[in-house]
Amino acid sequence: MISVEEAIDIVMSQTIEAGTEKVPLQKATGRVLQENILADRDFPSFNRVMMDGIAVNSKAWQEGRREFYVEGMQTAGAPQQALSQEQNCIEVMTGAMLPQNTDVVIRYEDVKIEDKVARVSIDEVKPLQNVHLKGTDRKLDDVLIHKNQKLSPAEIAILATVGKHTVEVVRHLKVAIVSTGDELVDVNEMPHPYQIRRSNTYALQSALQAEGHEAQAFHINDEKDALETKLREIVGEYDVVILSGGVSKGKKDYVPEILEKLNVKKLFHGVKQRPGKPFWFGVREEGSSPTAIFALPGNPVSTFMCFYAYTLPWLRKCYGLNTQILEANLAEEFDFQPPLTYFLQVKLTMDQGQLLAVPVTGKGSGDLANLLEADAFLQLPSDRSAFKAGESFPVIQYRQIF
Ligand SMILES: Nc1nc2c(c(=O)[nH]1)N[C@H]1C(S)=C(S)[C@@H](COP(=O)(O)OP(=O)(O)OC[C@H]3O[C@@H](n4cnc5c(N)ncnc54)[C@H](O)[C@@H]3O)O[C@H]1N2
Ligand code: MOO
Numbered sequence: 001m002i003s004v005e006e007a008i009d010i011v012m013s014q015t016i017e018a019g020t021e022k023v024p025l026q027k028a029t030g031r032v033l034q035e036n037i038l039a040d041r042d043f044p045s046f047n048r049v050m051m052d053g054i055a056v057n058s059k060a061w062q063e064g065r066r067e068f069y070v071e072g073m074q075t076a077g078a079p080q081q082a083l084s085q086e087q088n089c090i091e092v093m094t095g096a097m098l099p100q101n102t103d104v105v106i107r108y109e110d111v112k113i114e115d116k117v118a119r120v121s122i123d124e125v126k127p128l129q130n131v132h133l134k135g136t137d138r139k140l141d142d143v144l145i146h147k148n149q150k151l152s153p154a155e156i157a158i159l160a161t162v163g164k165h166t167v168e169v170v171r172h173l174k175v176a177i178v179s180t181g182d183e184l185v186d187v188n189e190m191p192h193p194y195q196i197r198r199s200n201t202y203a204l205q206s207a208l209q210a211e212g213h214e215a216q217a218f219h220i221n222d223e224k225d226a227l228e229t230k231l232r233e234i235v236g237e238y239d240v241v242i243l244s245g246g247v248s249k250g251k252k253d254y255v256p257e258i259l260e261k262l263n264v265k266k267l268f269h270g271v272k273q274r275p276g277k278p279f280w281f282g283v284r285e286e287g288s289s290p291t292a293i294f295a296l297p298g299n300p301v302s303t304f305m306c307f308y309a310y311t312l313p314w315l316r317k318c319y320g321l322n323t324q325i326l327e328a329n330l331a332e333e334f335d336f337q338p339p340l341t342y343f344l345q346v347k348l349t350m351d352q353g354q355l356l357a358v359p360v361t362g363k364g365s366g367d368l369a370n371l372l373e374a375d376a377f378l379q380l381p382s383d384r385s386a387f388k389a390g391e392s393f394p395v396i397q398y399r400q401i402f
């Protein structure tokens with residue numbers, strides 16, 4: 001059996017080259033950009049009025065004029081007008097082009113308009129006040145967003161403004177999630193006393209969805225022929241296969257032998273950790289592109305933990321993204337004797353700017369209801385058995401709490 005550190009190194013060394021694809025802007029959030037985005041015009045692209053009010057010529061102002069005849073109105077979305085007489089003004093709206101022959105905008109709040117004459121009630125104006133000058137934010141052809149940037153709503157706004165209705169991003173790998181087990185029925189079914197509803201595939205699909213990722217779910221019973229036939233198809237078609245169950249010592253735990261029969265190269269089986277000890281990982285190099293296979297132990301908390309500790313950081317790395325691992329302080333002392341890395345379930349709180357982890361142990365890796373009580377797993381190293389309050393350890397969060 002290998003250590004958690006070795007298992008992580010092996011998994012992370014097996015990233016898949018995802019390639020690129022084009023997606024519509026509305027589907028681009030969370031994706032990793034694969035092109036540089038340039039300004040298609042100056043920002044702003046014209047001298048833009050910043051306040052609703054009147055536009056005047058500063059020369060007239062300097063000569064002492066405080067009353068201006070209103071010549072017309074320049075609204076947003078209309079071609080630029082020109083002030084014909086320097087002593088006059090034009091009413092202007094936010095987002096409109098500043099009329100030619102004007103260079104100062106005075107807000108309606110500082111003006112009283114009666115009988116087409118605007119009387120200004122302030123004593124001072126600054127040159128170009130309330131004017132957003134063409135090209136002052138960014139210039140035509142400036143690089144606005146660099147390749148490899150993960151797209152958030154801020155980048156989406158910029159992509160929209162430069163007219164990118166489709167965007168080149170890192171391709172999403174095709175992910176299959178497969179539950180195995182004769183005891184499992186689907187959510188819409190009523191289980192017999194000896195059955196349960198399958199929850200792992202839904203949990204994994206949801207965890208991927210939270211990451212903006214789609215995945216197809218399958219179920220296979222504990223039958224060698226069915227496993228071989230269906231897994232052959234799935235492994236042939238998908239880039240990533242996440243299995244749950246059938247990897248331990250049971251008489252119907254066929255998954256490892258079937259995967260090896262399908263020429264999936266086993267990279268490890270068994271990790272010195274709790275939960276998730278029987279975790280199996282391998283790759284199939286056959287065909288045009290490799291397939292990575294995460295065969296996670298079926299106990300719900302094990303499946304859950306292994307996905308967040310291994311599969312998710314691996315998937316992000318395939319897309320050129322890092323998984324930042326925070327540390328949290330243990331809130332109370334904790335003992336764990338076996339020489340295994342213990343992923344302790346914890347409830348996270350914030351204490352004077354520090355993450356604090358309160359143990360909520362639950363009843364083992366079959367106790368999926370305990371996932372509701374915790375937010376994260378605190379990774380306690382295998383080389384010690386006593387952990388003191390206040391010590392800090394890496395934390396793998398599955399619930400975003402802040
Ligand atoms: N003799 C030994 N027995 C077991 C060992 C061991 O070392 N020696 N390891 C235990 C550990 S640790 C784990 S974890 C489990 C892993 O079991 P499998 O990966 O073989 O999974 P199954 O046997 O198929 O199922 C285990 C458990 O999980 C439930 N399950 C499975 N899939 C789902 C699902 N999609 N949704 C909800 N629940 C699921 C299943 O009903 C079982 O209760 O093995 C221990 N045994
Ligand atoms: O590894 Mo198992 O996940 O402890 O129950």
Ligand SMILES: [Mg+2]
Binds near residue numbers: 246247248250253
């Ligand atoms: Mg089993």
